[in-house]
Amino acid sequence: MNPYFQIEINDHGTFLKLIPGDSGLPSIQEAMNYLDAKKVPYDVGVLGAFFKQGDPDKLIPLSKNRIYAVAEGSVIRVSEDKMTATARFYPPSTGGRPITKEEIYSECRLAKVVFGIDDKVIDQFLAEKKYATDYVIAKGTPTVEGRDASIEYHFNTNNKVRPTLNEDGTVDFFNLNLVNHCTAGMVLATLTPAVKGEAGTDVFGTVLKPRDVKRMALQFGLNIDLSEDRCTITSRVNGHVTLVGGKVFVSDVMQVNNVDNSTGNIDYQGNVVVEGDVHSNFSIRTTGDVEVRGVVEGATIEAGGNIILVRGINGMGKGCLKAGGNVISKFMENCTVEAGGYVETNSILHSRVHAGTEINVMSNKGFITGGEVTATARIRVKTLGSQMGADTKVMVGVDPQVLSRMGELNKEIQDLQKNLKAMLPVLDATKKKLAAGVKMTPDQVKQIQALALNVKNSQDKLIADNEELEGLKERMEEGSTASVDVSGEVFQGVVITVSDVSMIIKDTVRYCRFVKEKGDVRIAAM
Numbered sequence: 001m002n003p004y005f006q007i008e009i010n011d012h013g014t015f016l017k018l019i020p021g022d023s024g025l026p027s028i029q030e031a032m033n034y035l036d037a038k039k040v041p042y043d044v045g046v047l048g049a050f051f052k053q054g055d056p057d058k059l060i061p062l063s064k065n066r067i068y069a070v071a072e073g074s075v076i077r078v079s080e081d082k083m084t085a086t087a088r089f090y091p092p093s094t095g096g097r098p099i100t101k102e103e104i105y106s107e108c109r110l111a112k113v114v115f116g117i118d119d120k121v122i123d124q125f126l127a128e129k130k131y132a133t134d135y136v137i138a139k140g141t142p143t144v145e146g147r148d149a150s151i152e153y154h155f156n157t158n159n160k161v162r163p164t165l166n167e168d169g170t171v172d173f174f175n176l177n178l179v180n181h182c183t184a185g186m187v188l189a190t191l192t193p194a195v196k197g198e199a200g201t202d203v204f205g206t207v208l209k210p211r212d213v214k215r216m217a218l219q220f221g222l223n224i225d226l227s228e229d230r231c232t233i234t235s236r237v238n239g240h241v242t243l244v245g246g247k248v249f250v251s252d253v254m255q256v257n258n259v260d261n262s263t264g265n266i267d268y269q270g271n272v273v274v275e276g277d278v279h280s281n282f283s284i285r286t287t288g289d290v291e292v293r294g295v296v297e298g299a300t301i302e303a304g305g306n307i308i309l310v311r312g313i314n315g316m317g318k319g320c321l322k323a324g325g326n327v328i329s330k331f332m333e334n335c336t337v338e339a340g341g342y343v344e345t346n347s348i349l350h351s352r353v354h355a356g357t358e359i360n361v362m363s364n365k366g367f368i369t370g371g372e373v374t375a376t377a378r379i380r381v382k383t384l385g386s387q388m389g390a391d392t393k394v395m396v397g398v399d400p401q402v403l404s405r406m407g408e409l410n411k412e413i414q415d416l417q418k419n420l421k422a423m424l425p426v427l428d429a430t431k432k433k434l435a436a437g438v439k440m441t442p443d444q445v446k447q448i449q450a451l452a453l454n455v456k457n458s459q460d461k462l463i464a465d466n467e468e469l470e471g472l473k474e475r476m477e478e479g480s481t482a483s484v485d486v487s488g489e490v491f492q493g494v495v496i497t498v499s500d501v502s503m504i505i506k507d508t509v510r511y512c513r514f515v516k517e518k519g520d521v522r523i524a525a526m
Contacts, residue, residue, distance in 0.1 A: 146197030
């Protein structure tokens with residue numbers, strides 16, 4: 001039994017009686033809190049002195065006056081997380097009446113505790129009357145968090161494989177092993193669907209919503225089968241598999257000797273391997289990878305995946321490479337190059353080169369001379385510019401295309417939210433009318449069906465736009481540590497831009513790193 005106290009009222013005034021328990025006497029702080037709550041006058045010094053004596057046989061004088069009888073009551077406390085309410089009961093004073101079950105419920109309501117009240121706990125107290133004892137009188141229902149959807153790919157999705165830098169300083173462009181082979185019936189990816197969470201309620205009756213779960217769907221191209229439950233995709237053919245922008249592609253490989261008059265332009269849904277050269281004015285366009293084992297002249301190559309040029313490109317001022325993935329080329333001369341991933345080469349001469357992540361020009365020669373070279377995250381080069389003062393510009397930081405796309409997405413999201421805000425009330429009102437038995441004409445039914453379809457399409461588009469926007473934000477964060485790393489020389493006249501600030505090199509510098517610091521481009525040690 002816990003120790004407690006009781007107010008005693010007699011002809012001599014008002015007193016406090018201490019009832020010892022298993023742990024000794026009750027605490028003076030609890031007694032003071034109770035007396036204050038019941039507005040019973042007392043002298044702190046007198047109270048402290050008697051508690052110090054610790055004699056349960058002596059009544060502690062509180063007041064010379066008789067007070068009104070105090071009924072049996074409780075103090076209800078709610079935990080910080082609002083999920084538990086604890087009641088602590090105290091006995092009635094002399095002549096005080098016992099508390100009833102309805103009064104306990106009333107005290108809960110006064111404490112704003114309205115949910116999860118345990119009727120059995122109240123009955124337990126009324127049966128055993130243990131005072132100054134904590135009774136968990138109410139419990140909230142905790143929120144059950146859901147689970148995000150996830151996709152497991154059963155092939156190598158790492159697109160950051162790079163050529164090997166040999167001991168002699170040359171780069172091996174031949175043994176890259178970038179192709180993921182697959183066979184018919186091979187499982188390519190499995191989806192674990194999202195599980196929606198369950199709302200909880202605290203003891204105050206507030207509904208606690210679970211976090212929104214991330215929903216996903218398997219995205220894929222041709223030559224792939226989707227299971228009935230939409231959770232597994234398998235290859236329909238023998239070939240190779242790639243992951244481009246979250247979408248799985250399976251295709252055969254198209255092989256040609258040269259791209260010239262014998263082939264014409266190539267437009268292919270898959271990978272292309274050219275054993276020889278790609279001649280001027282011809283083009284290759286494919287959803288997969290392109291590998292050219294000869295030389296690319298003034299031609300155009302567009303690939304959804306990677307572009308690999310074993311011998312390089314001399315674009316003659318009109319050659320163009322555009323890859324959704326990475327571009328790897330022995331050399332780049334008089335051409336335009338755009339890569340969604342990184343660019344790896346021995347040299348860049350009088351070219352416009354842009355990489356979605358980084359550019360590496362780190363072989364024995366390793367020079368960038370003339371032209372304009374940009375990367376979102378980093379440029380690494382041995383020699384930058386030339387003694388002859390070729391007009392050379394390099395820039396790292398935020399990708400302009402990413403910023404543009406983010407602006408488009410933000411506008412789309414605002415428009416979708418505005419449209420949904422206008423459509424949803426109309427749809428909800430119609431549902432209520434139908435539930436109330438209101439009849440509608442066939443034309444009205446068609447209009448409501450069209451509205452419901454429009455709402456669903458808008459909601460799906462809103463989810464897709466938000467997911468894409470989050471991905472672009474992550475790419476922008478990568479640009480906060482953008483740099484230009486030079487392991488050799490930077491010549492006079494080179495313009496270096498980091499994010500939105502620029503520096504013109506006035507004197508040749510060596511072995512340095514250019515970063516943005518305090519609003520300016522700074523030279524730091526490697």
